[in-house]
Amino acid sequence: MNEIPAPAALLPWAPERTGEAAPAPGPERRAPGALAQLGLALRLAWRQLRADRARLATAIAGVMFACVLVFMQLGFKGALFDSATNLLQALRADLFLWHPLTEASFRPERMPRSRAHQALADPDVAQSIPVYLTQVTLRNPETGTKRAVQVIGFDAAAGALRFPGIEQVAGALTRPDTFAFDLRSRPEFGPVARLFRERGPFPIELNGREMELVGLVEIGPSFGADGNVVMSEVNFRRVFERRPSNIDLVAIQLRPGAEPAAVQARLRALLPGDVAVLTHAELVQKERRYWEEGTPIGFIFLFGSVMGLVVGMVIVYQILFADIAGHLSEYATLKAMGYSDGYLARVVLGAALILAVVGFLPGFLLCLFLYDFVAGATFLPLVMTTERALGVFLLIFGMCFAAGLLAVRKLRDANPADMF
Amino acid sequence: MQAPVELREVSFAYGSGELRRLVLREVDLRVAPGEIVILTGPSGSGKTTLLTLIGALRAMQLGSARVLGQELLGASEAARVRLRRRIGFIFQNHNLLGFLTARQNVAMALELDGALSERERLARAGAMLEAVGLAGHAEKRPAQLSGGQRQRVAIARALAGAPGLILADEPTAALDKQTGQEVVRLLRDLAKGNGVPILLVTHDPRILDLADRIVAMEDGRIVHAALEQAR
Structure with missing residues (x-):
């Protein structure tokens, strides 16, 4: 199996083969553009995530969990405040x-x-x-x-x-x-x-x-x-x-x-x-403020949302950390090959942001279904608004980004000088 | 022509104060273009430290080291990272990325070169794998390859970027005698064909005969430099 090609193999661009001069050894190379680098870093991150299906599924489940929790908490909060002001909302006068x-x-x-x-x-x-x-x-x-x-x-x-x-x-x-x-x-x-x-x-x-x-x-x-x-x-x-x-x-x-x-x-x-x-708007606002500020309801839902984000962040951090810790020698090799710390940090952050996207999408769809289901069961006006969808996506994005930033610190342990 | 590697009175110490331990004492070393130099010596003699200094993996402390025209004393981290891109590294363990195929692993060495398109990178990586005798294994992952094959992928990766210098640390340590000799012979032939010098650290007596020159180190000093006759 370790057969060696019979004639001493030459580099594909060796002068003996091509008849041209060999490229000057070790010229300074032009680095790829920032965008191309980002693309390559993202691709490397995705390939690494994809390789371990079980770990990827865990990470997606973690992000989905946070996503669903935050969506439901915000949904309930919005629905309760909406329904709290229902009476005054319905009564119209100048x-x-x-x-x-x-x-x-x-x-x-x-x-x-x-x-x-x-x-x-x-x-x-x-x-x-x-x-x-x-x-x-x-x-x-x-x-x-x-x-x-x-x-x-x-x-x-x-x-x-x-x-x-x-x-x-x-x-x-x-x-x-x-x-x-x-x-x-x-x-x-x-x-x-x-x-x-x-x-x-x-x-x-x-x-x-x-x-x-x-x-x-x-x-x-x-x-x-x-x-x-x-x-x-x-x-x-x-x-x-x-x-x-x-x-x-x-x-x-x-x-x-x-x-x-x-x-x-x-x-x-x-x-x-x-x-x-x-005015009518002021009347509704006054009533809403009572429920938001005069009762612990707002805090309860805020607390639930934050807990969801914290748990999601810990899961994503764990996954990213384990990925780095398990591949320290590979990361160190990449550093020895001339990949900068910044490039590798982008790979880790890229992985985090990929998880944000692939976890948010199924979480969002699940929540659309849950909103319908819960609205039917409780008569609470749960509605998915564009603002809420965008807001939660930003929260999940931030959550994954924070997890990535925490995990990036582990890259310092990948020291190419220790590789020899 | 300027020597690819030229060290003058390089000293290096780990730790500081009471714990300071000198591992390199005024080392002079010159590697000529296309030369294959083997560094030997007992463990702790400083040969690995020397290799990491030449490979710009560690910051210099004292002396002068010009590698591929770049002075390393006082070089910034960014300058060292840039220099590493022009050096091919081969490690004791292959250190291939397990989630990439052999071809993608070799292409990783080319992704830092902005002049190449994705297709050119993959084509060149395929040609490199062919050159190391792995034409039929390009799409396999490292886990599907034998130890010797993995080390050959590592060699292909080290050579893919057309480096000006190859640094290898015990490349045969994880291989049996037969495979080890074949791998190093392959490395030598490929490098010779392109005039790339190789600096190789090894304990392995079975591959000493492949070197142009053997440099023995002991206690941080070069004690014996034997010039091998051309084979």
Whole structure:
């Protein structure tokens, strides 16, 4: 097997063979361009990763794990905050008044009804209607179990507070002891919407009192309540025996062409300090901030994301480190052949970034599936946005890069002088 | 013509202070173009250190060493890395990259040369493997080759970049007698054909007769330089 070619073999470009002069021995060579070098380093990294399938699979699994964890944590966080603000998000009006001490819509601070009338003093305010909020129980018409529901009481016919479906039920709601049900409420309330569509208005027990369901609206469940119920201001006051002077929210409709910011400023100057004048966006933002900052929810998800990144980084680092430690003599040989430390560092970092890409892609696809699956199971609005996909990719990229930087230190142990 | 290797009063010590240990004492050595020099001597005599200094793998401390026209005393790390690209190294172990084929391993020596395209690199690597008698093994990985074949791939890799100097350290240590002699003979023939000098460190008495000159070292000094008659 160790046969030697019969005539003493010559170098392919030996003068004896080609008849030309031999290349001058050992000329200084032009180094390849930076881009070509990067390409070659990446290719070497990929070939090394590819050689050990089991190790590559472990590394990809590690990156995928981090990817899925971060995506799910961010998804849950976003979904919970979105759903937390669902109620206020759905209620549309030009301006709102509410008590400055109110932190969240499920626990409103009451204010005098007269503030709603005072707002009418501004010439650009067309309507200013009081809104009552409370939480009571609704009995499931099928199983008979009771569950907390958010009740919104206001003059639906006025048109100052808008959300899908309200115009169709406004007329029916003026009758005594009637209410409309949010068809996007969680299914624990029973098939209320289906029953209504099948047989029309029917009685349901709300807060221990038999009331008639006369229509459906669309709002969506939120953190504070699993479902929503809408009724007229009059019915609200009668059913819950609320003193009319204590209201929770004021919805203001402006005249067409009015400048909301200007009206907002004027109302602030006009009204006493026991009300805050907010636009819809500010109202939602205020509610969101309560859940983000006033509760440990944001921190919990941040912690989960960071843990995922740390575990992923450790796995990638371990893989890269083992690759270097297991091939120290080969790396040292490359250094002896004239490969610089920087080139070899690029090989290791290249391996890390390849892992980021090949781990992120399956992780992303898995998360698309998981988002759908979890959204279907929990009714949480989990949606994959481009920003989130990009953000997580950058996080994973950074995670792998950090792991690569840590692993590069091991290259110092590859000393070509020790090779002899 | 300038000698590829010219050392003058090269001294080298490991450690410092109390622990300082001198391993090279004022070594003078000159290798002529195309010359094959074998360095022998007991272990600890400093021959391997000398080889790493000439190969620009270690920083010089004292004396002067011109290798392929580059003065190594005070040379920067970058200058030494550049010089290494013009030297072919052959190690005791083949040190091939296990995840690359024989051809890709040889091509690694050419990837630092920006003048070559990928196709030219692979073609030249294939020609090199043919020259070392491994024409049919170019696409095999090192694990699929015998010890002698691996060492021949290493030789092909060392020669692929058309180096100006070849440094070898115990290239036969891991091989049996027959294979070892064949490998070194092959190395010599290939180098001779191109006029490339070889500096070879070995304990192996079976390959001494292949040298033009044998340099014996002891205790950091060159004690005996025998000129072999042309065979």
